[in-house]
């Protein structure tokens with residue numbers, strides 16, 4: 235009976251969740267999360283959930299509308315996410331599956347996988363043939379200067395995190411280094427420190443800064459230059475001793491393949507939304523394995539923790555609590571390790587009262 239489940243309805247809501255602390259990056263301040271909540275209802279009554287982050291509220295309405303417009307294309311179809319991904323990708327070939335279209339497709343994909351796992355009464359990890367493993371998490375440090383960054387790093391470590399990632403890209407490399415050293419002093423020699431430039435340097439600037447940062451023992455330097463400048467990242471990667479980390483802005487596995495072919499990144503961190511949902515992630519994990527690249531995640535801690543359990547070269551999980559207010563069971567982290575619960579599904583369940591509070 236379960237195997238015959240079909241998609242019956244797609245429900246979409248938009249919420250704007252304020253952040254407890256505005257998140258500063260070299261590219262600007264994020265003060266709230268504009269989110270799209272997608273529910274795929276199956277004919278057996280099981281509902282699968284997924285979460286999209288649109289970065290700007292300006293993209294909320296059009297993305298939600300796109301998801302609604304895709305409903306007739308999948309209504310009545312068997313609940314087979316990988317199959318539906320093929321079908322929808324073909325439908326959108328002429329327009330392209332990047333940007334808002336890619337996000338809408340990922341929303342549907344993730345909600346379908348969630349529904350499929352629930353229908354089979356399995357946690358997503360087990361549905362995918364994996365088992366729960368300890369996934370290391372790192373905590374967030376914003377663009378908060380020497381003192382602020384050291385304090386945030388210390389706070390993360392006191393909560394059990396064994397790694398922290400700071401936003402850098404200050405006016406001078408001296409300031410970048412001072413922030414890293416202030417954090418190192420605060421957390422000691424054994425905590426992993428990563429830094430993220432959020433695309434703010436030219437390749438030449440990045441090469442010059444990395445010459446200085448290379449002695450700081452960083453686990454990675456993230457997106458030193460424009461995310462889609464693969465040749466630029468490759469130049470930086472060749473010159474630097476510190477591993478370069480990219481991936482959160484790759485739209486689907488073709489972007490990932492092009493980045494890998496260019497030698498743009500020494501590590502990879504696909505974003506479950508931009509890479510194409512669970513289906514896209516699984517393909518990305520295989521591509522990473524075939525290229526012997528370690529995989530970390532970008533936001534979406536609940537579903538990413540589960541996917542990293544099924545990723546042969548799993549590395550670090552990026553922890554963020556931005557969307558906790560609307561989740562019934564946000565990811566728990568104990569001693570810096572993600573706790574993947576044994577409940578059926580992908581770990582996304584709404585706190586309905588909270589959703590009502592933030593609904594647009």
Ligand SMILES: [Mg+2]
Nearest residue numbers: 430432456482
């Ligand atoms: Mg980043």
